Amino acid sequence: MNFVLYDGVEWKKLFPITLTRPVSEIRLGLFTIRERWEKYLGKDVYDVITQPFLSEKFSKKESSYFENILLINSSFLPNEELIQIIFSLEENETIFFEEKMIAIKKNIFLKKENIISINVKKCKKIYRVKQVIHIQHPWDIFINNEIVLRKDFMFFTKGKKSFSLLGNNHIIYKERIFLEENIKANNIVLNAQYGPIYIDKGVEIMEGSVIIGPVAIGKNSKLSIGTKIYGGTTVATFCKVGGEIFNSVIFSYSNKVHDGFLGNSILGEWCNLGAGTNISNLRNDYQKVTVWDYEKKIFYPTNLQFLGLIMGDHSKSAINTQFNTATIVGVSDSIFGYGFPPRYIPSFYLGGIQNKKKIPFNKVCETAEIMMNRRNQKFSFLDKKILEYLYQLLDI
Known part of the structure; x- marks a missing residue:
């Protein structure tokens, strides 16, 4: 079959x-x-x-x-x-x-x-079937991430032997921590008291970093000095992360290298959050959030209290960008400027609340090619065709 x-x-x-x-x-x-x-x-x-x-x-x-x-x-x-x-x-x-x-x-x-x-x-x-996890909205990814991470850990590591971690590190609940080979770490804390921690091959964790499970760190990713990662978080392969991350999923080849908070959020591939970028995941009045509906072109009410940033592939934020609660960012955006950016930014836009215009398509491709070359990856003809197709659509 x-x-x-x-x-x-x-x-x-x-x-x-x-x-x-x-x-x-x-x-x-x-x-x-x-x-x-x-x-x-x-x-x-x-x-x-x-x-x-x-x-x-x-x-x-x-x-x-x-x-x-x-x-x-x-x-x-x-x-x-x-x-x-x-x-x-x-x-x-x-x-x-x-x-x-x-x-x-x-x-x-x-x-x-x-x-x-x-x-x-x-x-x-x-x-x-009576029970199954169904991913219907982007926030279902981080909402279900902790449950899925626990199940994946049990399923994937069963019968396998973890490698040892060299260096002067503080390990809590070692039996719930699975390490692949060639991990570099010194003077860090791995706390699996509240859930398992999985760290893949070639990961580098710099001094002062703290990871509280359940957490998964993908192959060849790098954690900056003093990184704080809380439960329900997945960092995929070849990422660079730092600052404070809570219950979020970061897809491959994306960067959040510097200080700043990322919570209840999803970053697509090839994203970059500039130094000091912060994301609000809770309204000041503790009310449920509204979220942009791509089909109806309106914000609609949800039953969610915690929702930070949902960002499509190849999008970037400049230094000290402040994202409001429940912000949706499309593909290949370049966000900068004073004040909070809009809570919905269509794909291929440049600027923020005070100056927003569409990026020329040749610049979209040029930026993607430069970033991907920095990681020894090729911006392929097929990658370009996908972005070109999306570029021709209105407000998506």
Whole structure:
């Protein structure tokens, strides 16, 4: 059986994070959603069905149809119950959570078919699961990150042996800490009393840093002097972080090197927060926050009290930028200036509240290429095509 992940209606609800990626490439816990499915299934995902402008980069297969496949909605995270049912499915049998389809087995599926409108009445059998983590909005990433991180830690480190940490360090609850090889650290604190800590290969943690679990630090990331990281936080691969971070997820190759607070937030890839950038995650009046709706073009009320910053890929903030509670920043923005920036900034904009204009597309590409070259990564033709497609859209 071939496993295929697809983007459902959730893709649009997860903007700006999914403007540049399929839902399956969202990271939380120790893995991306695709990586997590592959580990639970015990084999690679056969393909990813996503938006046409993303397919050339993220889809593997050029054929117009699939045979003997299991279609899985990428916005659902795997668990033991789901996996057990999946391997027992027969043709035209499905799995549902409440009124939403998680998976369906098909002998033949044409890519041009509308997965969302599959006629459930024609299905032979419907299985229902009572509990599953469903990522429907960007804030679901950090809300669920602590739970997912704990499960990932138990699943991934079971039966494996942690490396030792050299240097003069203070380790609390060593049995809940898993270290990969070649980690550099001296005079730091790792406190796993409240949850596990996973640190991947090649991480460097500079003096005076404190990590309180549950926390995951990705491969080859670097923590500045005196970094403070609290529970529910994931720092992905090749990041540079510092200051104070709480219950946030930072995607690969992004920087928050200097002092400043980041809480209940998501940073996409290739982001950079300038020195002294601070994010408010709680209103002064303790009221629930409103959040920008990309489809309706309005702020709508939520049940959230804590929400900081949701920032799309390639966006940057200048020194001493102050973000208000529940700010949404698009892709490839360059934010600077006095006062609080607007709580919604469309993609490809330059400036702040007093002077906001669209960045010329050649400058967007030039900046992305320079930043990626600094990390020995190539700004590819496909990366450019994705940004070019988004650039032609209005206020996204």
